[in-house]
Amino acid sequence: MKKKEARITIKDIAKALNLSAATISRVLSNHPAISESTKKIVNDKVKEMGFSLDPIASSFRSKKTKSIGVVCPRIDIDFHSKVISGIEEYAYKQGYQITIFQSHDSYIKETEIVQMLENSLAAGVIICPGLETKRYEHLKKLGKSNIPLVLYDRTSEQLKASKVIINDFEASYNATVHLIQQGCKNLAHIAGNQNVDIFKSRLAGFKKALEQYKLPFQEQFVKETKNLTYEEGKEAAEALLLNTPIPDGIVCANDYTAAAALKVFRNNGIAIPGKAAIIGFSNYPISSILEPQISTIDDSAYEMGLVAAKILIQQIEDKEMQVLDYQEIIIKTKLIVRGSSDRKQN
Amino acid sequence: MKKKEARITIKDIAKALNLSAATISRVLSNHPAISESTKKIVNDKVKEMGFSLDPIASSFRSKKTKSIGVVCPRIDIDFHSKVISGIEEYAYKQGYQITIFQSHDSYIKETEIVQMLENSLAAGVIICPGLETKRYEHLKKLGKSNIPLVLYDRTSEQLKASKVIINDFEASYNATVHLIQQGCKNLAHIAGNQNVDIFKSRLAGFKKALEQYKLPFQEQFVKETKNLTYEEGKEAAEALLLNTPIPDGIVCANDYTAAAALKVFRNNGIAIPGKAAIIGFSNYPISSILEPQISTIDDSAYEMGLVAAKILIQQIEDKEMQVLDYQEIIIKTKLIVRGSSDRKQN
DNA sequence: TTTTTTAGTGCAAATGTTTGCATGATTTTT
DNA sequence: AAAAATCATGCAAACATTTGCACTAAAAAA
Numbered sequence A, B: 001m002k003k004k005e006a007r008i009t010i011k012d013i014a015k016a017l018n019l020s021a022a023t024i025s026r027v028l029s030n031h032p033a034i035s036e037s038t039k040k041i042v043n044d045k046v047k048e049m050g051f052s053l054d055p056i057a058s059s060f061r062s063k064k065t066k067s068i069g070v071v072c073p074r075i076d077i078d079f080h081s082k083v084i085s086g087i088e089e090y091a092y093k094q095g096y097q098i099t100i101f102q103s104h105d106s107y108i109k110e111t112e113i114v115q116m117l118e119n120s121l122a123a124g125v126i127i128c129p130g131l132e133t134k135r136y137e138h139l140k141k142l143g144k145s146n147i148p149l150v151l152y153d154r155t156s157e158q159l160k161a162s163k164v165i166i167n168d169f170e171a172s173y174n175a176t177v178h179l180i181q182q183g184c185k186n187l188a189h190i191a192g193n194q195n196v197d198i199f200k201s202r203l204a205g206f207k208k209a210l211e212q213y214k215l216p217f218q219e220q221f222v223k224e225t226k227n228l229t230y231e232e233g234k235e236a237a238e239a240l241l242l243n244t245p246i247p248d249g250i251v252c253a254n255d256y257t258a259a260a261a262l263k264v265f266r267n268n269g270i271a272i273p274g275k276a277a278i279i280g281f282s283n284y285p286i287s288s289i290l291e292p293q294i295s296t297i298d299d300s301a302y303e304m305g306l307v308a309a310k311i312l313i314q315q316i317e318d319k320e321m322q323v324l325d326y327q328e329i330i331i332k333t334k335l336i337v338r339g340s341s342d343r344k345q346n
Numbered sequence C: 001t002t003t004t005t006t007a008g009t010g011c012a013a014a015t016g017t018t019t020g021c022a023t024g025a026t027t028t029t030t
Numbered sequence D: 001a002a003a004a005a006t007c008a009t010g011c012a013a014a015c016a017t018t019t020g021c022a023c024t025a026a027a028a029a030a
Helices: A010-017 A021-028 A036-049 A055-062 A078-093 A107-119 A137-144 A168-181 A197-212 A230-241 A255-267 A301-321 B010-017 B021-028 B036-049 B055-062 B078-093 B107-119 B137-144 B168-181 B197-212 B230-241 B255-267 B301-321
Strands: A067-072 A097-102 A124-127 A149-152 A162-166 A187-191 A222-224 A249-252 A277-279 A296-298 A328-331 A334-336 B067-072 B097-102 B124-127 B149-152 B162-166 B187-191 B222-224 B249-252 B277-279 B296-298 B328-331 B334-336
Touching (some): A010 A036, A067 A107, A078 A097, A149 A301, A168 A296, A168 A334, A187 A230, B078 B301, B107 B124, B124 B137, B149 B301, B168 B187, B168 B249, B230 B249, B301 B328
Parallel strands (some): A249 A277, B249 B277
16 A cells, blocks of 8 residues: 655666666766676666666765856846856756856855855856956855856956956957948947946947047047946937037947937937947847847857856866866857948948 | 865764754754754854755755756747746745756757656756647656646646746737727737647737627738747738738737837838837837837736746645645736827827 | 653664775686 | 686765654653
């Protein structure tokens, strides 16, 4: 009457085949010192009985897990969800699972999460640090616990760890040059939070291009926003309209602000791209749907996730060999020229 | 010389306090039969030594984990990333972690994932089944293994399990009625894949409204798409233009197709909302950025995730009490009227 | 006072897998 | 043919925690 619906264990297989549990374990982990014949016998039986290892027991004994912690500010941001999608795809193929956390840009929560990941023996961690994060002790600690780490998007010089980034400086430079080549003379920039490296770089790339082409740089042509929202973009664009001359080209740090600028300028009778050209950043879905479509920089978010997972797993699996050297990978961005900046078309 | 950087265990605490490991364990799990005084002593020592339980050992022994499996078709879809965000937020607060998988709408992969979750003793599973999924044995098996399950968005009558959905029928009905009240007489529908229940319901809601208001329903005014992409939306809208009369109102099954319809109709000289009113579904970011802004149905994705996590965790924790009754929760949607359908404004 | 109950703690087993070492069998070398 | 080397497998411990049961001491009931 008692239905002991117990899990099939390695011992059951062993008993069924008159072998020891050790042998079964070795077959399952492809130990070299096992003969081909027993390998076959065991594998057949394993299939027959529908057995699979208990990952928890396995982790418990080996002190290794197959779970990668991913920490990002928010999941429901286009960029991050694409990165995560890339991570998941690669990790799954390699037999890893990903556990996801949102820091909501809170330093406290971020340290909490990282601590917990360390505690639960994560195989590795992929993180995009939050805006508040200025100190990196929590991440350094991971290293001491021998847990590989990869940073993406937002990184820091302070930290010796692998990084996957795009070259924001160059991408922004290229975007600016593109506008210059379209004939823009009075360029403006709607910038992201200047406490964040990548947004600093985007501003720097913008400046560099102006300098290179001997165009004047003026402070009032740069409007910083906190979160690059559509609303903030509108305010920034409206502020830009107060300048004389009104800018004839705007390099925006993302597509929402670009969309906002497009709207505000148009509503004020400024033809796009005729009187002012606009380029965004990130290639969000909206950028190809607006009329005119918004030129932008494709940030290859999905690929970024893929690469992050790849170098992390590489580090996890090479750990025994102690070849822990850090890589910094720069993902290629692509300038996408569309209606909002392409004057030749019109 | 040998730096045994070993983990602090429950035994270390026990030894330091001349107590048994059992007592420490009981303190940590708030066992009632422990005196307040020892509770305090232990907790203090735990803090002092910076100890925390090894979650793996704990899971191993107790056969319980704190990890919730989340399976969705793709992470990088606005809707899903919002749902996941809601799940993460609630789960984290309750001390659970979420492990995420993408099925890419493949039935095989979905069963694989579910099998693995079963195998790794997930505390519970939240899933949005893929398009290919017609059979639900893999999910039923979860129930047999006593793993609570919550479905979201796409569900099935076939399966006894908790569900979190929006009332697509009603939402679509309301959207249609709204257009009718704006004076539309020849209504069209750009539909989603009719193998999927929710898209069937949206079509049904559309039909119901026509019927109710005694407007004729014609097959050629309904265009089904496979994935509701922007491109498909354009094709559908172009096809609608071939009808006579040309529709003066379009209820779209999502915002991308609505955006496409808006563009196509405008490009053909049909004023929006004057000559044709358009309403989308889901309240994607684009819908509030396009000009005119697109009316839509807010699907409360974030809230959906929150609720899904809530009822799942409730089931997980009530499991011992065997009160496994299934809930079906219908999240309220909200009609958002904007420029694309609001004729009074213009 | 004696018995019964209750409260608080300890003992020890059990969980499923991995792995260092030992062992026995076979093959190779001398 | 003996010794050495190699191969394939088994033994048993170890991992950190939880939990049923037992036990002691104190409190309550008799």
